[in-house]
Amino acid sequence: MNTGWSRFNVASVAVGFAFLYLPIVLLVVYSFNASKLVTVWAGFSTRWYVSLIHNEGILNAAWVTLRVGLLSATVATVLGTLAALALTRYTRFRGRVLFSGMVFAPLVMPDVIIGLSLLLLFVALGFDRGFLTITLAHVTFTMCFVAVVVQSRLLTFDRSLEEAAMDLGATPVRTFFQVTLPVIAPAIVSGWMLAFTLSLDDLVIASFAAGPGATTLPMKIYSQVRLGVTPEINAVCTILIGIVATGVFAAALINRRRELQRQRDEHAAMRADG
């Protein structure tokens, strides 16, 4: 009897992954195309990367995007972690249903609605649209993703560790910083990375929240894509994919190393006991 991985299973996984990765691979390959036509291969060249260095519009947009991403991801991580703590640690407080609704709704809410509503708020408040409003908008929708990531870690957290610390006389605040925070730190780091990439990728919400003053990289890419597919855009996209992939792989490696270290420590402790 079949207990393992049938040929059908292997085939469907392989086809699924090919479907997921082939378009990205083709995009990267054609960014090194010498021809101006994206779809006709005319030899290897890095000319599009060179021409990027002189494209001030794209460089400026990249700089805005990077600043918005770093700032909004950091604020969103703090707020998202607090929201996750509120949801897991306080099972009863007035307005909890509304609160959890506001945390989960942005995960599926269409971007156009979030973008439009935030823009109308900024206009009503009389804010100048630009760097600040994009950052506020990004904090708002990315903090919910951080909250979900941190919350899933908190749900599997062994609360007896906290209780032990408090029995030994630590205040709840001190317990949080010395016991809870170190344990959930990996989830907070992945939450920050998720918030950063979401901010880096967002087109729709940024388009609403940005005034004429600020343009982000996705907005720039979008306006050029509308004019046609060019190898230069492929080059920008390839760089972005490269940055994100490096970050994700590095995080995975670090996590894996920590995990192995933890297992070794546990083994050592068990041997010491015996």
Next chain:
Amino acid sequence: MSDVAIRPEPAGAGSRIVSAVAGRLVIIVPYVWLLLFFLVPFLIVLKISLSQAAIAMPPYAPAFRLGDGLAGFLDAVGQFSFDNYVWLTGDPLYINAYLSSLMIAAVSTVLTLLVGYPVAYGMARAPATIRPTLLMLVILPFWTSFLIRVYAWIGILKPEGLLNQFLLATGIIDQPLVILNTHTAIFIGIVYSYLPFMVLPLYATLEKMDHSLVEAALDLGCTRIGAFWKVTFPLSLPGVIAGCLLVFIPAVGEFVIPDLLGGSQTLMIGKTLWNEFFSNRDWPVASAVAVILLLVLVVPIMIFQKVQADVQERDR
């Protein structure tokens, strides 16, 4: 809202006050942020959808000002106008846009399920040692930009694009297929972009499933297909529902995919809203479009939140 039920802690009175304050702040800070930047904006959208368009900056006649107090509010309520909604229901363009968005999202969701289920099932049946790697490979595309992934398909699907070049070169077709700027291109775009959202919840339920149940069914004379429909599929239903909602809800309001892959003749409500706002600069109509879109999505969103809450309760 800040009425917190804090467990009595074994600490001194002073630190208890500090903890109580800290405990309240944990709730209040994100709560106030979400109220201000998530809930209040919706109320403003609602308000502006009830006001008249005006040639001004901002381009609408204010329905009421917060500073006017209750009297001003009541006065303003009298001036609320449902013209924008009447306008929306009177023009078949908008109704068609809503219907076609729902149709496109529904078809795409079914297609994503059909593509995603075998992948998730195959992953769940894979040797335990390689499962984490497979899982990471599914998540990785989610980290790369949505816009970039949609953009990548333009080069593949266009008439002189890579897919047609390949099919022509291998002799499968002798005329280039027209895919870009059709509904097919939108379906491909949505299935491609949202596939990880479908695969992840499916994988989570399928991986936990006890495969010996399927074996028992087979031993008792059930066919493989029968065992799938009678055992595997019903057990994976929570994953199916979560996955379908995660694809369907955002797909209804999708803007980037219909705009870049669907061409000018496709009607989807996200695109309509964008055009009303950016091209026609009609903020009140754009707001009314958003309000109705939200009403259309409120039921699926509430089901999604219920599913999320159930999962939380189970994991607790």
